[in-house]
Amino acid sequence: xxxxxxxxxxxxxxxxxxxxxxxxxxxxxxxxxxxxxxxxxxxxxxxxxxxxxxxxxxxxxxxxxxxxxxxxxxxxxxxxxxxxxxxxxxxxxxxxxxxxxxxxxxxxxxxxxxxxxxxxxxxxxxxxxxxxxxxxxxxxxxxxxxxxxxxxxxxxxxxxxxxxxxxxxxxxxxxxxxxxxxxxxxxxxxxxxxxxxxxxxxxxxxxxxxxxxxxxxxxxxxxxxxxxxxxxxxxxxxxxxxxxxxxxxxxxxxxxxx
Amino acid sequence: xxxxxxxxxxxxxxxxxxxxxxxxxxxxxxxxxxxxxxxxxxxxxxxxxxxxxxxxxxxxxxxxxxxxxxxxxxxxxxxxxxxxxxxxxxxxxxxxxxxxxxxxxxxxxxxxxxxxxxxxxxxxxxxxxxxxxxxxxxxxxxxxxxxxxxxxxxxxxxxxxxxxxxxxxxxxxxxxxxxxxxxxxxxxxxxxxxxxxxxxxxxxxxxxxxxxxxxxxxxxxx
Numbered sequence: 001x002x003x004x005x006x007x008x009x010x011x012x013x014x015x016x017x018x019x020x021x022x023x024x025x026x027x028x029x030x031x032x033x034x035x036x037x038x039x040x041x042x043x044x045x046x047x048x049x050x051x052x053x054x055x056x057x058x059x060x061x062x063x064x065x066x067x068x069x070x071x072x073x074x075x076x077x078x079x080x081x082x083x084x085x086x087x088x089x090x091x092x093x094x095x096x097x098x099x100x101x102x103x104x105x106x107x108x109x110x111x112x113x114x115x116x117x118x119x120x121x122x123x124x125x126x127x128x129x130x131x132x133x134x135x136x137x138x139x140x141x142x143x144x145x146x147x148x149x150x151x152x153x154x155x156x157x158x159x160x161x162x163x164x165x166x167x168x169x170x171x172x173x174x175x176x177x178x179x180x181x182x183x184x185x186x187x188x189x190x191x192x193x194x195x196x197x198x199x200x201x202x203x204x205x206x207x208x209x210x211x212x213x214x215x216x217x218x219x220x221x222x223x224x225x226x227x228x229x230x231x232x233x234x235x236x237x238x239x240x241x242x243x244x245x246x247x248x249x250x251x252x253x254x255x256x257x258x
Numbered sequence: 259x260x261x262x263x264x265x266x267x268x269x270x271x272x273x274x275x276x277x278x279x280x281x282x283x284x285x286x287x288x289x290x291x292x293x294x295x296x297x298x299x300x301x302x303x304x305x306x307x308x309x310x311x312x313x314x315x316x317x318x319x320x321x322x323x324x325x326x327x328x329x330x331x332x333x334x335x336x337x338x339x340x341x342x343x344x345x346x347x348x349x350x351x352x353x354x355x356x357x358x359x360x361x362x363x364x365x366x367x368x369x370x371x372x373x374x375x376x377x378x379x380x381x382x383x384x385x386x387x388x389x390x391x392x393x394x395x396x397x398x399x400x401x402x403x404x405x406x407x408x409x410x411x412x413x414x415x416x417x418x419x420x421x422x423x424x425x426x427x428x429x430x431x432x433x434x435x436x437x438x439x440x441x442x443x444x445x446x447x448x449x450x451x452x453x454x455x456x457x458x459x460x461x462x463x464x465x466x467x468x469x470x471x472x473x474x475x476x477x478x479x480x
Contacts, residue, residue: 131427142414148479152410155472
């Protein structure tokens with residue numbers, strides 16, 4: 001199979017557009033977060049973490065749901081495309097979950113006077129989600145038949161996605177056992193510039209997610225192509241070794257071989 | 259389907275009864291864990307009473323890993339699973355059967371663990387129904403996910419290390435809920451054990467359903 005020059009790269013017009021948007025969006029978000037939006041009456045400057053913490057938490061869920069959907073479709077359609085989507089999304093989900101935990105801890109220190117609170121169900125379950133994705137990726141790294149790995153990872157991915165409602169609704173289920181406040185967005189507590197900056201945060205983190213997802217998917221897809229084309233390539237190479245017309249010096253006719 | 263499942267359960271239990279690995283090796287390991295916790299916590303009875311519910315479920319999980327590996331070994335050694343699949347029993351029935359087999363083994367180990375913990379840690383139960391229902395539901399969550407994850411981690415050459423990495427995080431929410439429920443049943447924490455039981459039930463049902471739906475996809479490659 002001939003591979004075109006274009007397939008050697010993971011860039012496209014779409015990803016360039018997203019990259020340029022991020023180059024403009026990230027500094028804008030920083031300016032709004034640190035200089036233009038007001039400090040909170042209760043949380044003071046610590047509230048500024050909301051502009052990245054909340055969007056990252058939401059997109060961590062989106063990433064893991066995407067992994068779950070990709071896993072279901074893989075088991076259903078047996079398509080490597082869906083498996084690559086699931087794998088790519090899980091890696092980004094792991095990074096986002098990790099960043100949510102780090103920013104949550106940094107936020108927790110001035111707000112709740114602790115880096116980590118075991119009694120907070122949402123914090124603990126986010127950690128559990130992080131560890132589950134870590135397990136999913138550990139399974140993906142095991143040297144084994146790609147189809148076998150994909151099938152098993154799909155089941156792990158589905159269970160990770162199914163766990164998200166437990167994480168998300170935990171605040172409402174066990175109010176007495178969590179330090180987390182109820183969602184400020186749905187309560188309508190945020191106003192004007194704070195709300196605008198938060199939505200800007202959602203857009204920036206959302207584009208970052210899409211940008212990373214597209215690139216990681218394309219890298220994964222190229223790896224899949226190498227896996228499949230690799231075998232075909234080796235066979236082709238072996239066949240060409242036996243081709244006298246190619247002027248192969250190692251070629252020996254059958255009757256010459258003793 | 260259930261009749262086939264019961265056949266698989268009986269087969270697993272019969273193998274355990276004959277090999278006696280559960281009684282001779284896994285049960286002593288269970289007791290050893292509790293004794294070591296006692297040493298680690300300076301034999302302070304009050305601390306042991308406070309942490310007893312958590313130690314109980316951590317011990318159960320550690321023991322469950324051994325029981326799961328044993329349950330998978332029975333099928334993978336000598337390619338027994340191929341014969342089981344050729345017998346015409348559906349993968350769902352195999353899953354249910356193996357889950358029930360593992361469930362019954364874990365219940366026996368938990369009963370032993372419970373008695374030893376009550377004696378060694380000098381604990382008193384204030385709500386027996388909560389202890390029993392909590393153990394029934396949590397063990398279902400452990401055995402249903404354990405049966406599934408045991409197969410997922412098998413045949414890759416890294417089962418011993420991969421199984422805990424995959425299995426323990428999945429059971430973490432169940433351990434949190436079960437510890438709170440036991441804590442309430444032992445009168446050690448101020449929590450509504452029955453409310454936590456709701457979470458445990460959701461986890462048990464979800465894991466069982468996912469297991470029933472997906473087991474067939476992975477068992478054929480074991």
